[in-house]
Amino acid sequence: MPALKLLPQLLAWTALAAVLLRGCTERRRLSAAACAAGFAAGVLGIALLARSLPATPYGVVRSLLGGSFLVLWVVSVVALYRSTGKGRPAARSAGLTGRPLAAGSLSFFFALTAGGVCACRLPAAGGDLLPLLAPLILVLAGLALLIGALALERRLPASLTVSFPGLLAALVALLLFSSASLLRLDLFSPLSMKVMKGTHDFVHQFMESILIPDHIFVRPAIWGYIGFLFGKEVGFWGGMVIWFTPVLLVLLALRFELLPQVSHIRQGALRRKLLAAAMRERNLRMVIPGLSLAVFAAAAYQSCYPSVEYWDPKPVLVSADAAGEILIPKKGEINLEDGKLHKYLYRQGGHEARFFVLLTPTGKLSVDLDACAICKPDGYGQAEGTVICYYCKTLIPLDTVGKPGGCNPVPLAFSEKADAVHINGVTLMNEWTRTVQSTTKKEGGK
Amino acid sequence: MKRTLAALWAALSSRALAPLVIGFFFALYIGIAFFTDETLTVLIALTGRNRMLAAVLALLPLNFACRMVVEATGYLKRRRALSRAAAALEPALYDETVELAAAPVFAGLPERLSAAGYRTRVSGELLAAWRGVSLSPARLVFLATACCLFAGILVSLVGRSVTRQPVIEGELFPSPSGTGGLVQRIIFQKSFGYFLAKDLVMEVAATGPDGGSKELGVYPPNLVGGAFVYPRYLGVALTCKFTAPDLPGGFEHSDIFAIYPPGKEAQLAVKGSPYKITLTLEKPQDGSDPYMTGQLAIHFKLVKGSDLVLEGSVPKGGEFARDGFRLAIPEARRMVLTDFVVDYGVLLIWGAGLLLLVAVFVWLPVRLFFPRREMLFQGGGGTVRACSHAEGGAREHAGVFHEVLDVLAGKQPDSPVS
Numbered sequence: 055m056p057a058l059k060l061l062p063q064l065l066a067w068t069a070l071a072a073v074l075l076r077g078c079t080e081r082r083r084l085s086a087a088a089c090a091a092g093f094a095a096g097v098l099g100i101a102l103l104a105r106s107l108p109a110t111p112y113g114v115v116r117s118l119l120g121g122s123f124l125v126l127w128v129v130s131v132v133a134l135y136r137s138t139g140k141g142r143p144a145a146r147s148a149g150l151t152g153r154p155l156a157a158g159s160l161s162f163f164f165a166l167t168a169g170g171v172c173a174c175r176l177p178a179a180g181g182d183l184l185p186l187l188a189p190l191i192l193v194l195a196g197l198a199l200l201i202g203a204l205a206l207e208r209r210l211p212a213s214l215t216v217s218f219p220g221l222l223a224a225l226v227a228l229l230l231f232s233s234a235s236l237l238r239l240d241l242f243s244p245l246s247m248k249v250m251k252g253t254h255d256f257v258h259q260f261m262e263s264i265l266i267p268d269h270i271f272v273r274p275a276i277w278g279y280i281g282f283l284f285g286k287e288v289g290f291w292g293g294m295v296i297w298f299t300p301v302l303l304v305l306l307a308l309r310f311e312l313l314p315q316v317s318h319i320r321q322g323a324l325r326r327k328l329l330a331a332a333m334r335e336r337n338l339r340m341v342i343p344g345l346s347l348a349v350f351a352a353a354a355y356q357s358c359y360p361s362v363e364y365w366d367p368k369p370v371l372v373s374a375d376a377a378g379e380i381l382i383p384k385k386g387e388i389n390l391e392d393g394k395l396h397k398y399l400y401r402q403g404g405h406e407a408r409f410f411v412l413l414t415p416t417g418k419l420s421v422d423l424d425a426c427a428i429c430k431p432d433g434y435g436q437a438e439g440t441v442i443c444y445y446c447k448t449l450i451p452l453d454t455v456g457k458p459g460g461c462n463p464v465p466l467a468f469s470e471k472a473d474a475v476h477i478n479g480v481t482l483m484n485e486w487t488r489t490v491q492s493t494t495k496k497e498g499g500k
Numbered sequence: 501m502k503r504t505l506a507a508l509w510a511a512l513s514s515r516a517l518a519p520l521v522i523g524f525f526f527a528l529y530i531g532i533a534f535f536t537d538e539t540l541t542v543l544i545a546l547t548g549r550n551r552m553l554a555a556v557l558a559l560l561p562l563n564f565a566c567r568m569v570v571e572a573t574g575y576l577k578r579r580r581a582l583s584r585a586a587a588a589l590e591p592a593l594y595d596e597t598v599e600l601a602a603a604p605v606f607a608g609l610p611e612r613l614s615a616a617g618y619r620t621r622v623s624g625e626l627l628a629a630w631r632g633v634s635l636s637p638a639r640l641v642f643l644a645t646a647c648c649l650f651a652g653i654l655v656s657l658v659g660r661s662v663t664r665q666p667v668i669e670g671e672l673f674p675s676p677s678g679t680g681g682l683v684q685r686i687i688f689q690k691s692f693g694y695f696l697a698k699d700l701v702m703e704v705a706a707t708g709p710d711g712g713s714k715e716l717g718v719y720p721p722n723l724v725g726g727a728f729v730y731p732r733y734l735g736v737a738l739t740c741k742f743t744a745p746d747l748p749g750g751f752e753h754s755d756i757f758a759i760y761p762p763g764k765e766a767q768l769a770v771k772g773s774p775y776k777i778t779l780t781l782e783k784p785q786d787g788s789d790p791y792m793t794g795q796l797a798i799h800f801k802l803v804k805g806s807d808l809v810l811e812g813s814v815p816k817g818g819e820f821a822r823d824g825f826r827l828a829i830p831e832a833r834r835m836v837l838t839d840f841v842v843d844y845g846v847l848l849i850w851g852a853g854l855l856l857l858v859a860v861f862v863w864l865p866v867r868l869f870f871p872r873r874e875m876l877f878q879g880g881g882g883t884v885r886a887c888s889h890a891e892g893g894a895r896e897h898a899g900v901f902h903e904v905l906d907v908l909a910g911k912q913p914d915s916p917v918s
Contacts, residue, residue, distance in 0.1 A: 124530075131519055139515070248533065255540035263656055264849050265730045265841060267718045270761065273697040317598040317886070317902060320909050325902060428537070460537045 060192070062356075063172045066232035067093065067196060070168050070225055071203035073342065074161050076210060077221035081157035086204055088161035093196045095162075096169020101176070101189035112238040115170040119233055119241055122167065123300075126226045130303035133219040137307040150218045164225045169196065171232045174239055213338050219304040220343040227301065227349035234356035237437055242293060242357035243447035247461060249296065250289025250446060251428060257283045286429070286446055290358075298350055304343045308336060357447075364435030364442060369399035369408055369424070374479035382411060382475045390419060390475065395436040397424055400482055407486030408433060409466060411475060412441075412455055419470055420456030421477060422463035425489050434463055464489050512559075513566035518646070521559050528553075548657040557654050564647035568640055575636035578889070581876055582621065582628045589878055594887035595894070596901070602908045604879020609904060616900045618873070625879035629904075632872040635891050638863035645855040652848030660843040663727075666756045668737045669833040673704045675725040676840045681705035684713065686834040688734065688792045695719070700731055702836060727840040734760035734791055736781065738798065739831040740768065745824035747773050756835050760791050776803045777827070782813050796832040873897040877908065884908055 071089050078085035100111045151157050176188050216224070233239035257280065260266075269277045282288065313332050316325040370388070374380045380400060384390045390411050397410045408424035408431070425431035429445035436442075440449040441463065448461040456465050466485060469476045511517065525543070532546075533539045547553045578593055591597040606627040610620040618629040665674035673680030684703040691699035702716040714722070721728040735758035743750040747770070757766040762783035769776050781790055782797040790796050795816070802810040802825065812820045812827075819828035866872075871892025878885045886905055890897040 128523070131523070135516060135519060251537065252540065255538070259540060259544065263653075264846055265719070265721045265728055267696065268732060270734065271691075271696050271698050271700065271718050271731075273695060276695060312595075315596055315598070317596055317888070317905060320906055322902065322906065 060172060060175050062235055063168075063175050063232045064195065064199060066228045067168045067172060068199045068203050068206075070164060070228040070232075071200050072207045072210075073216070073221065073224045073228070074164060075204060075207040076214070076342075077216050077218070077224075078151045078157040078161060079215075080152040081154055082204075082207075084154055085157050085161040086200065088158045089165040089200055090197055092162035092165025093169040093172075093200065094193045096166040096171075097173045097189050097193050097196065098169075099166075100170045100173035101186065104173070111170070111174055115167065115174055115233070116239055116241070118163075118167045118170065119229055119239065122164070122226050122229060123241065126222050126300045129219050129222050130300040130307070133217075133307035134303045134310070137310045137312075151221065164229065167229055168232060169193075171229065171236070171239060172196065174233075174236055213335070214341060215335070215339055216342040217304075217308065217339050219307060220339060220346075223301045223304045223343045223346045224349070227346040227353065231349050231353040231356070234353040235360065237360060237440060237442070237449055238451075240357045240360070240449075242297060242354050243449070245296060246286070246289040246293035247443075247446035247448045249292035250284075250286055253288050253292055254284050289446060294354065297354055298347065301343055301346050301350055305340055305347075308340050308343070311336060364437050365394055366433075366435040367395070367397050369397040372398045372400050374400070374402070378479045380477040380479050380482065382477070384473055384475065395434065395441060397433075400479060402479060402483055405483060405487065407482050409477070409482060409486075410434065410463070412436075412452070414455050415453045418456070419468075419475060421466045421468040421475060422455060423466060423482075423486055423489055425464060425486070426461045427458070427464055427489055428461055431490050509566070512563060513570045514563070515567070517563040518560055521556060521563070524556060544657060548660075554654065554658050557650070557657070560650035561647045561654060564643050564650065568643045568647065571636055571640055571643060575634065575640075578634075578874065581887075582630060582874065584621070584623045584626050584628070589876060589885055589887050591887065594874075594876075594889045596888045596898075598886050598905065600884045600886065600905060600909055601882065602884045602910060603882070604877065604884050605908075605910075606877065609877075609907060612907070613900070613904065618875075618900070627877040628874075629876075630872070630874045632870040632891070633866045634872040635863060635866055638859050638866060641855055641859040641862065645852045645859055648848045648855060649852035652845040652852060655845030655848060656843050657845075660841065660845065662842075663840045664732070665838055665840060666735075666737065667702055667731075667836045667838045668756070669835070671737075671833075673702075673724075674838075674840075676727045676842065680724065681707040681713070686836060688789070688834070690792075700734075700836065702729075702731075721841075724840075727842045728846065730839040730841050731836045732839055733758045733837040735766075735835045735837060736760070736796055736798075737831075737833045737835040738779070738829060740777070741819075741826075741828040741830065742770060742775070742777065743826045744773070744775060747775070754831070756837070758837055762790060774804050775809075777801070778803065791834060794834065796834075798829055798832065800827060802827070867892055875901050875904065877904070 071086075074089060075082055075085055100115065103111045103114065151160065172192055173189060176192065230241060234242065261280075266272075272280075313329055313336075316328050319325050319328070372380050372382065380398075382390065382398065388396050390396060391413045393413050393415075395410050395412045397408060400407050400409070409421060410424050411419060411421050414420050423431075424433040426443055429443055432444040434441045434443055434450075437449070440451055441455060442449050443461045446461060450462050454462060458465055464485060466477060467481055525547075528546075529539055529543055532542050536542050547557055574593055577590060581589055581593070589597070604625040604627075606622050609627060610622055610629075613620050613629045618631045621628045663676055667673060667683055667686070669683055669686050671683055673683050682705045684705050685701075687699075687701040687703070689699050689701075691697060693699075696718060700718045704714045704716060706713055714724070716722045716724065716729050718731055721730050723729075735756055737754070737756045739752070739754040741750060741752045751770045751773070753768065753771075755768070757768075757779055758764070759766050759779060759781045762781040764780065766779050767776055768779060778801040780799045782799040784790055784793070784795065784797070788795075797813055797815040799813045800811070800820075801808060810820075810822060810825055810827075812822070814820045814827055814829045816829060816832040819826060821827075871890065873890045873893060874888070875897075876887045886901070886908075888897065888901045
């Protein structure tokens with residue numbers, strides 16, 4: 055079963071190695087060696103890190119993924135800038151992957167990250183006792199697949215070349231696809247959430263900047279359109295724009311590349327032949343970035359529809375005593391200290407508030423609203439090592455539950471006695487109302 | 501010195517500068533996002549306060565202004581070249597330049613070019629051909645848009661000051677340059693515009709000898725004493741008189757409460773007592789808007805500690821008395837909590853919006869239907885120098901250009917000079 059779970063990552067690794075080898079054809083041997091070393095270093099490094107600091111590997115690999123995506127953005131903007139200038143960029147950037155240092159470090163970095171992603175998929179990657187056998191088997195499998203990639207790359211037609219930005223687009227796409235099936239490595243969902251928050255802030259600031267009147271003056275239909283900008287759909291589509299734009303820029307850069315100058319040739323047939331050859335070569339260079347678009351789409355799909363089941367218990371109805379205190383026993387039908395998220399529902403005066411109790415990895419109980427201070431209160435579910443905000447799909451590591459800010463569940467004041475957890479009903483209801491009012495657009499709400 | 505100035509000019513007018521500066525701020529945004537959720541607010545505050553960051557931001561309008569100069573110069577030079585006013589052709593202005601070892605004999609070429617839709621001019625050893633409309637003016641407007649936008653943002657970030665003041669019916673208008681005239685009336689009414697559902701008008705009497713009164717609306721905001729008047733929230737200015745059996749001395753308080761729309765609560769703590777009064781604007785049973793009609797009735801809840809003592813409603817000028825408690829509202833006037841915004845960047849941002857509309861409306865049809873295509877052939881010293889430039893339809897244009905070159909080369913095929 056673990057081997058099956060690793061299938062997408064290993065497939066992505068094979069494709070990544072093949073693309074790298076095709077991108078560094080002049081330094082194929084060096085690139086292959088760097089790939090092997092990088093993959094082994096990535097797997098073993100993350101495996102060792104997981105043994106000493108269980109939560110760190112995810113952060114490291116995520117940073118590498120995020121960093122490579124940012125670099126792709128920069129490279130794609132530069133590529134477009136250069137191709138829309140007066141120069142002829144193809145000739146200028148062609149030699150980059152031909153340099154030994156560039157080819158070697160590029161291959162090593164991407165293989166290292168791919169190895170890291172694969173290691174994070176190993177079943178015990180987050181545990182205390184990681185058997186070294188599994189990483190070693192993974193390294194051997196990775197090396198075998200690298201040999202397969204070498205054979206595959208040799209069979210590809212020689213005319214199928216790739217520019218440096220196109221190569222980078224393909225490599226980043228494969229890494230993101232590889233990581234999209236791991237909740238804690240996925241970048242698309244947090245990106246959507248950041249876009250949603252960023253758009254919200256931007257619209258708010260923009261309206262204040264140009265002195266647009268508040269909702270009490272504006273037509274509800276118009277306000278509805280403005281309100282749309284605060285929803286998760288904008289986060290999703292904004293995320294899609296940021297996700298796909300670098301590859302599209304790379305494709306545009308290739309499309310806008312100036313064709314060779316043929317004005318000095320006085321034979322029309324020769325001119326046409328040269329131009330046709332240049333266009334054919336350009337079209338072939340667009341194949342790999344074009345395929346990367348599909349890989350980016352697959353990664354986004356995987357992120358939006360993860361094959362993970364969340365622990366999401368039905369909220370248990372609770373009531374307050376005469377003093378307004380809600381008492382939740384630690385043991386009994388529900389064991390509050392079993393590390394699982396336990397949801398409760400409190401009703402009073404026609405209003406209701408949802409909250410949950412959870413034992414965090416630090417060994418402390420945390421009582422939080424089933425809502426955060428940013429999103430609509432769709433609530434949280436629990437997955438391996440995290441809780442997830444259903445609205446924006448942001449993952450919150452369990453050890454940060456109970457801390458305020460961002461998309462973390464809003465923490466509640468409570469007192470812990472030997473046998474039960476005590477929560478003030480009025481505080482709970484006020485906190486819920488305040489949070490929900492600030493995250494839900496209501497007529498007259500401000 | 502000359503070389504330094506040239507390098508400085510090249511850097512300031514470079515196409516790369518704007519993406520670099522925007523990329524820098526984007527990177528800063530990402531960096532800030534690691535530390536706080538209020539990323540944009542922090543970035544705005546940081547840029548407004550830090551002179552270095554403001555100077556980096558200032559590179560954007562400067563860059564767009566310099567690029568306007570470059571664009572305008574290039575446009576004028578190309579025009580001059582077409583009209584034979586330029587002494588020599590500048591290859592940098594064109595997409596393609598080639599020299600042929602051929603005599604500048606242009607006979608028959610104008611007709612051939614006219615048949616391809618080009619207008620031509622032959623003067624001496626120069627043949628100029630062109631068709632379509634240049635995108636340069638639209639590009640200039642677009643660059644002006646970007647210049648205004650970023651200049652507006654810069655001015656706003658660095659110099660914006662906001663003072664929030666209540667504008668109350670029957671009181672002096674709190675103008676930032678001193679007190680204004682008397683606020684005669686605040687009118688809140690339905691609007692039939694496309695954008696606004698409700699209109700707010702603050703009628704302010706003139707203070708000078710000129711007479712007349714000012715009517716300050718919602719949008720576009722009026723400029724008073726150098727500040728934009730930006731109404732934010734509606735509310736009521738109330739005077740409350742309260743007495744209780746254990747508070748015989750009574751309590752009188754005048755304050756403003758942002759309690760519009762009806763249902764929105766505000767709390768008033770009775771000083772030196774355990775009493776708190778929660779106030780809301782009562783929604784009339786006929787469904788009318790009390791702020792529009794001016795029939796202000798206040799719903800109240802009197803709380804002592806955490807116990808509800810009394811709940812009721814008091815109309816403007818009326819009172820409520822029961823069990824020794826008495827709450828009177830002798831005065832209730834409409835109030836608008838208003839921001840006085842001193843920020844001339846707003847004008848630049850509005851201007852950028854208008855310019856953008858103009859740029860798009862000019863650029864799109866010209867680029868789609870009348871793209872500019874130019875070619876020039878200049879003879880001299882036994883050669884012909886040919887330049888070509890296309891803003892759209894480049895493939896078709898290159899075909900015509902090459903064909904003319906072939907004709908010019910005549911019987912001397914494959915004889916390039918460079």
